[in-house]
Amino acid sequence: MDREWLLEMYRQHRGKVWGVGLGLLFGLGVALMGLARTVFIALCIALGYSIGRRIDKGEDPAEWWERFFGRRG
Numbered sequence: 611m612d613r614e615w616l617l618e619m620y621r622q623h624r625g626k627v628w629g630v631g632l633g634l635l636f637g638l639g640v641a642l643m644g645l646a647r648t649v650f651i652a653l654c655i656a657l658g659y660s661i662g663r664r665i666d667k668g669e670d671p672a673e674w675w676e677r678f679f680g681r682r683g
Contacts, residue, residue, distance in 0.1 A: 620627055639648035664674055 636648060636652065639651065643651075661671065661674075665671060
């Protein structure tokens, strides 16, 4: 296959490619580890992504933590 053709197909169908890839990973995770462990890992990944995205935007993690969990003391 031509590399340019593959890149063009990826550009046109990026969401489908990512959806199939994530579905495959989730299915393998369930088959190998069970549903509960796979969902736990997926939640940890989503939380890590969310925190990383906020840091990339320049938000202060301590401020976000206070807003989410409230002030202690």
